[in-house]
Amino acid sequence: MSEEILTLPGPDGQERSVRLSNPDKRVWPESEHGSAISKRELAEYVVAVGGPLLAAAGDRPVTLQRFRGGVSGEEFYSKNPPKGLPPWVRTVMCTYPSGRRHAQLVLDEVATAVWAVQMSTVTFHPWPVRADDNDRVDEVRIDLDPQPGTGFAEARRAAHALRELMLELDLTPWVKTSGNRGLHVYSRVTRTHEFLDARHAVIGVCRELERRLPDLVTTAWWKEERGERIFLDVNQMCRDRTIASAYSPRPLPAATVSMPVRWEELDDVSPLDFTVRTVPAILADRGDAWAGMGEAVGDLGAAFALWEADVERGLPEMNFPPDHPKMPGEPPRVQPSRKNAANWHDDGSPAGA
Template sequence: MPSTSAPPRSRTSSKPVLARRPRVKAQSPLPAFRPLQLATLVDTVPSGSGWFHEMKYDGYRLLVAVGDGEARAYTRSGLDWSAKFAPLLAAAAKLKVGSALIDGEAVVLDGNGRSNFQSLQNALKSSPDAIDYYAFDLLELDGADLTALPLRERKKKLTAILPKKDTRIRYSDHIEGSGEKLLAGFCSAGLEGVISKKADGRYVGSRSGSWLKTKCIKRQEFVIVGWTPSDKGRSFRSLMLGVHEKGELRYAGKVGTGFDTTELFRLQDIMQPLEQKTPTVTAPRSETRGARWIKPQLVAEIAFTEMTREGTLRHPSYLGLREDKKAEAVVLEKEAPADEAARPSPVPISNRDRVIYPESNITKGQLADYYAAIAEIMLPWAGSRPISLVRCPQGRAKKCFFQKHDAGAFGDAVRQVAIQEKDGGSEPYLYIDTAEGLLTCVQMGTIEFHGWGARIEDVEKADRLVFDLDPDEGLDFEAVRSAAFHFRDILKQIGLETFPMLTGGKGVHVVAPLKPRAQWPEVKDFAHRLAQAVAQSDPDNFTAALPKAQRKGRIFVDYLRNQRGATAVMPYSARAREQAPVAAPISWKEMETIDKPSHFQIGDAKELLKRARSKALAGWGRADQELPDL
């Protein structure tokens, strides 16, 4: 493990630019951002063999991409923070690889080798040359996707490409077994905690249960909802905090320690433009005397000893602002028993013999088994984004309905994110990020999962562009196939790479993954204008008209999936249609010969898993392109 008493080393200055590097290997394209594997908070370190235990660092999670002669840094939500970590990326660009995608943590170490979040924030403002990077996983190397390999093999490959000397980019070491002893040692040394990972686990871009975290002290993010004035000048006395629970922002107490003078005045300057007259939380009157309220947009990292029965913090201490996380995504993190969290899906399915698909006698139990099997490849797509469920409690042939909100019937495994509505208020939207959440929805009668084109980290920015090619009655699949290739070529001409997805229904989606930068009005306008241009250039085969009477004999280019609040069926979702088809991404090569949009069914789970892990299909959904001008 990294020493806790390593002395600080001397630095050489680095210019804040993305450094070019010598061509030590044939260059590969710069890898794109992909969803990160997340850890589940547990009450104890998991016991037994087969677990790697690593230090939990106190910094910013970063995905570092190296390729095509440069390096870039992405936050956990996909933001490009390369400019903030220029010296670090200058060192990464010198790695002797064709390309690589590395997962790790950016930190600043003190004289005792401990990482400190506030020191990291200060370094980002004034001395980025002081920032180190501990690498703990390797997702891609020289164009090859490594995520299907066991962790122990990925870490071996990682050690082989990292510098051997004590440099800015370091290897995050581990021990196997004896996790409780390691945690005790870390806690006594004032460190944050332990991350435990299954040694034979794949890298899954979601919260899968194969990564667990155990903390020495309680700490998490809270939303700043206001402040109380100080009687000693223009700074504040304390920050008022909130946290989302069941999709609503509630009061979580105040924090008045952990600030130095510089941070007090910096926060005051940041909060001043956000002031508003009305509070966004309900708090005890004794807590709100003289309070000044602000829009709930800032996120602070807070350490505390415990939470009271009333849901407020005991002995909180401010650690710093979290600029990599949106306020809407801040939810209360609760410790789970380690043995339960490590299980793939501890969800009992009732009425397993109930027939859900009467024409083929497929049961609720079979549907649940399908979702349990494909959770690891579905969650990177459907997880951590607002979803709408198609629930058919008595089977697909009986009453089905859409649901996007929950009054509490789903329990804690199905989470909620507060999203602002047109009237200025907010509503709790459902989302899932674990196999447990996915199976809980199935237990509640869900067949289909439809998702927004944005993740909960920033619901205002699209991470994909979807064109739904919907054929009129009477058109065969050959017409759909031809239309899909036509759209592929058009989008490629304007700089967008795409993949086709069989919907399990009548048509095909042509999908272009995007960096989450463009706001919804821009995305909707782009999709609308492109759909209209295609329809006008080939009116015999395409239409963008909404009235069904105008679609006769043509393919409707449904561009309306690309607007705020609209959903599209998620990859690997089952459909409430005859024979239990599923939506499935395919390659353009496969598109040449595939027979129908319902080619795959829930009985094909093993084949879908194998395809998703194959080299030919690796990398779908990686957001490495921006919305072009049209």
């Protein structure tokens, strides 16, 4: 098996050596979008975008989306750091919804990201918290997910409206492509709220946007209720739920990247503009669209007040992901079309429980 040794800069003038085995191995196969992309090319991409990638995903617990045999092979997620962790790679202990705890990788250096590529990582999924206090959220994330009958154009309309709402709430919004059909809108916030309260603040924002644009967006958890609208996925703010990082490649045929864009250019871009092969030149030409994000820190108070006002109006808690424990006030975890009201209490617990 062939291998290469990459020498990469570390902290305080140090150098890191990262072994790249089988560098010509195909990560993306040849497709209508272009020739195959090798592990070496993916590692070179990570080095090229290293600074902005670390600005977005660094100093956070990160889950690795890995593939055996390239993106067309077996997919799996690593929450525990892979075996063979170099001694200079940091980890941090995280608590999961079940109460279980274990370490997760932290991206402090470009060399760590390249080592993750060596371990078959394609996509980095950071938590919305910092490593030194991973119970307090420091950024909110809203996933605008097009449902059948909608696409990127509708997601753009929803994103612009969401931007205006967030500005009203003294939150500075930043947008990126998902790498697929949707968009992600982020905002950095002071570390004053834990996951449940941050999720409730995002529910308040998304319900307000739904009131303003009922024919365009929906917060409905059940697919049968969403219709041809953009789904606002509030559960991305739950503990242990993550979104592909900015500048992270996606395991899609075109090797697209989840790419930050400026609001003024959003209407002129397409997800296919941003790939492993095109992004380094775009970044070198116009810089990081998220530069300054770390200094634009808002407060969740006004957003959380929207949630509290909805509670006073009688609006209920929303469904949590199925891997989370049942939460107080949560509606029944059963599709509305399959729900027999006689079998459920008003608090969402099964009759007879």
